[in-house]
Amino acid sequence: MTNIGAPVYLEEKLEEISRSGRLDYRSKSLPTWCPGCGYFSIVESVTAALNRLEIDPCETTVVSGIGCASRFPFFVNTYGVHSLHGRALPVATGIKVAKEDQTVIVVGGDGDAFAIGGAHIPHAARRNIDITYILFDNGIYGLTKGQASPTSVLGFKTGTSPFGNQDRPLNPLMMLLSHGASWVGQAYAGNPGHLSEMICQAIAHRGFSYLHVLSPCVTFDKTTKTYKNLGMMVRGLPDDHDQSDVMAAMHEAQKTEQPALGLFYTENRPTLGDGLNEISRRSQAGS
Amino acid sequence: MANRPQILTDMQVSFCGSAGDGTIAAGDIFKRAMAEAGYQIIAFDVYPPEIRGFGKCIARTRVTFDQVYSLKPQSDVLLSLDDSHAIPHVGEVRDYGAVIYEDRPMATVEEGEHMSGHLKPAQLPYGVSFRELSERATSGARFRNIVAVGFIAGLYGLPRDLFHRTIGRKFAGKPAEVTESNIAAFDLGYDDGAKTFQVDINGFGPPPKRKKSEKVLMMHGNSAVARGCLSAKIDTFFGYPITPATSIMEILAKEMPKRGGRLLQTEDEISAVAAIVGAGFTGSRSATSTSGPGLALMTEVMGLGSIAEVPCVIFVSQRGGPSTGMPTKTEQSDLNLAVRGVAGDAQRIVLAPTNVEGCFKCAGIAFEIAEKYQTPVIVLLDLYLSNRYEAVALPNKNPFKLDATKWAKKPGKGDAYQRYKLTPDFISPRAIPGQQGMQHTITGLEHNELGRPNDQPAMHEAMSHKRHEKLKTAINYPNLTTSKRFGDKGRVRVGVLSWGSTFGECLEAMITVRKQGITCSAMKVVMISPLPVDEISRFMDDCDVVLVPELNYEGQFASIVMGTLGRPVHRLNRVTGTPMAVNDIIEEIQILAADKPKRRKAAE
Amino acid sequence: MKKPLRYAIIGSGAAGTEAACQLRLRDPESEITVITASKLQFISRYDLPRVFEGVDDWRELLVYPPEFYEDNRITVRRNTWVAGVNPRENKLNFRHKEEMSYDKLLVASGGGGYMPEALREFLPYMNPFSTFSNAARLRDSLGKKGKVLMLGSDMVGLDLARYLTSAGHDVTVYANELLFWPHEIKPEDTAPYVKALETMGIKVVFGRKPVAVEPVNSSSKAGKYTRRLVFEKGKAELANVVMPFYGLMPALDFMIGANVDIERGLLVNPELKTTNDRIWAAGDVCQIWSPEENRYSFYYGWNNVKEMGHLAAHNMTGDNREIKTAQTNELKITKKGELHSPYWEHD
């Protein structure tokens, strides 16, 4: 640790937090995650972002599937749906289609997203539904106590892969870019300031925004995606990275050994809601 | 002449041909014209499973003066547009009924493959030159089917302009030549029919007069479902295509956007049902439609709907199963799945309409009930009901309540809103996103009144109790007919207990056996879950024996009744993929009625 | 086991139906198919006038109920036209382009009313009388006290004429050389028979040559009449119906090319066999060799025709019986002074 600054006093910090308004976004339930789990930063960053964007908690719905990460809705003071394993995206689709003015945020783990819920991602992305998907990738199944996930590294030994994982991990960023997500970014739970900034941008984006958050499971992964390893791997996107160039974004997304943090790609195009409004307009004009 | 019985119209016409012959279109024009004239209609088309090619199609329409409840076992007229398909069906034409067929085929007919060689001695042959007449009208053989409709209309002296209007409407939006060719073909057929001597004395009487306060429309079960949804002001619909439910979605796709509604075709049924749970959570009136395979996929999310207490409506049209089974055949074999197909101890509300009008009513009221009891509601049809046409008298006034929700009041300062509050009527007042100060999270985990995960024994018992008792009160929901008894009152020899599309056949059978002197009544059960046990119990008290006819192998409804009431019933099961034959039910009633009550072993 | 023989019978009139019944008795295993242009099962032509006695349900006129055909396994292909016979392959060709093979064939296709060439174009405005629907139409066109003009006036027509007059209709017969056909009565001998007709209330007019039949508008000064019969030299007569009775013409177009001998009818020996070993004929269609008369003759009438059907069935199943060709079919006058013909007798 090189950076020993001025002392931080607890009372002052608490005073500052409560004055910021962030606590209005927190529920009365405290997170139940293991101490040190990367997920704590979700609550911090999401509440900070909502606060910054001045979105009313009653105008926000947070939707999750099942998993450690998916417990998230209980810890914020918005509307929430703690749904089923893998089904957060379709539930969120229903909410957004029915109530366009709600800010809808989906939160979940990598198993929830890419294994059981994999069929829904391409469609949320291609439809460009105006929601924000914050995906916490710990490369393992946390809630079920440590089994391989679609993003587990090769050779990773877990409860269900005692002789080492033989299935090549998938590349979530490539997947989202190729399916047409209109905002694709990456952040790291170990860098909450940047994470919070990215969440702000993702929520502000009009369309389907996908934020991939690298987040260690301190309990079931002591060897691969640890703070130590991730901290050494992550880097920034090149200064001249063109965020409107999907090929450049894919090029960066290929570098999985050195994951880049930041906004890979963004575009403006009509959302699902725009499309549905257009259908309404045409049908009413035709009748 | 004097001793000839006065015949009010009751005429069943079957059009039979291959997929390329326009068989279904011919049947469609016929039934639409008849409905417009004011007759009662029941019609059911049978298609081949193949999209292309030359599979068999049969379009049966029963046209009556008085309301009837099913197709007749025997048709009065069989019209063959393809003898190879129609010959096996010649036996379904009654004695002295008419068989109409192509008299001047284009190509050579193999020995024994022409209709004229297959009529029963009492049936009446009408050979007609469909092809030549079509060619004369339009210089093509494509309009044989319309010539055929014209022939029937002419033969029975039906008003020509009625059919012209129907044809005009059917081809509205197509180039004018299309309508002209069709009318020309119809007219040549009509003239030919009109000059053909009609040897059958069973003609069309004048159509009945209708009330002013209703509009009579001819529609099939799925379109009645769609209309019910629209009347109930459905907001959102999410669905995935599957036979025989698809047309519900297709109709809504056209109609909802005009009324400000939104419809989305999802990537699968899981997504569809998850989306209606999401939409339902926001207070939107939301529905999906599917068939057995889709319902199987939906069960997990429906369990979420039950425990999270989200209103939503699922329309299910059953087809032959298991698995992909028989997509274009009818069956009532998804009852177990609809009622019990869920992980854990969840009950749900299942309504099963018995006719097309019932489809309309159940569809609309399903939204009210889902809202009122905060739970998924399944409306269970089958292919026979989905696709069968009836002339339905719809009320001019919208019969549905547009908000049946028990709303929460904003909690006082410092008090948290309790989404799952335990109340005397088991219903927790609702709040939805956008309402200030009532933010909460719904969940599929067992929870406390606040909605926080909680798996303590007392809590799980309290919440399970709440969820089950809440649904039981739905039996008393106003304006909902959960069951109804028809036929003889008081003590009867045989009681027929029935559900879904089969009820029409049961009613016809009951009416017939009563004429034969057997005391009999038939009860339809529309609410299958929770079961209206008191009403069924009272009915069974009155019956020496109870017969439960249904289109599945094991008698799924019979088992539910026996399991719930602990009383014996007799099962009658058919899995032919076709509607139950009225005669099968009649025979079974006769056997049961003839038996000494004690000798017959109760339940097998 | 021997394959059952396939018998085909063309025609479901008195001759064909009687043959079918006999064939069933004599060859219980066989397949019997009757092919007929008629829509209905066998209705005796002789019973058709009952329509004027109030019978309006054709079912009451059926000679056998439908079950009869089922019980006796006689397939009757109704509404089916034979277009040709192929004697080499032993097949019938139907108008609807289907073939049917047979082992033995009986032609009992009867005859249709003959129509002189000059009047043929007016057929649409005339009423034939050979099927139930013809009879019902006639009844409907006549109403009460209708007026009928009969041309030609053979015995078939006169049979009908006596029923019509007793039903209260007004019948005028325009006689020509076919009056009393098939009785052969010399012109100089007709007077007593004509008188008998008049006794029966039938008007007889000689020497008028019809040249046209036209429809008229019943609302005009024609009153209730809808037909006009025009004669040579411009005279005309109004009526409800005009009916042709110019004798019978055997129906055997389809036998042309079948390699059998035809004169006016299908020529058969007294055993009713044609020149083809597998083909027999019976009824109005056939002309039988009469050794007594040394020529081929027709033998009309219910009794004759039924007997032919009976005999043909026997001979098709192994017998060699000959028909009685020496017959006297004399036209008679009853004690009441009315006309009577043996051709009118039937059971």
Ligand SMILES: Cc1cc2nc3c(=O)[nH]c(=O)nc-3n(C[C@H](O)[C@H](O)[C@H](O)COP(=O)(O)OP(=O)(O)OC[C@H]3O[C@@H](n4cnc5c(N)ncnc54)[C@H](O)[C@@H]3O)c2cc1C
């Ligand atoms: C009203 C009336 C009264 C009569 N009264 C007398 C009378 O008084 N005296 C008298 O001598 N005769 C009378 N006749 C004639 C009488 O019908 C015949 O002698 C006898 O009934 C003929 O019987 P049949 O079986 O030979 O032929 P029909 O009864 O003429 O039967 C011929 C059958 O052949 C069928 N047929 C013909 N051509 C075809 C084809 N190409 N394909 C398929 N089927 C075909 C017809 O459909 C019909 O079924 C009368 C006829 C009529 C119409």
Ligand SMILES: Cc1ncc(C[n+]2csc(CCOP(=O)(O)OP(=O)(O)O)c2C)c(N)n1
């Ligand atoms: C249909 C279904 N299958 C399996 C499970 C069990 N299950 C719950 S969470 C989970 C995996 C969670 O892993 P991930 O999505 O990566 O989230 P994490 O716990 O790591 O945050 C599994 C398999 C379930 N709840 N439902």
Ligand code: SF4
């Ligand atoms: S198990 Fe892993 S992912 Fe789950 S809370 Fe604990 S550390 Fe976090």
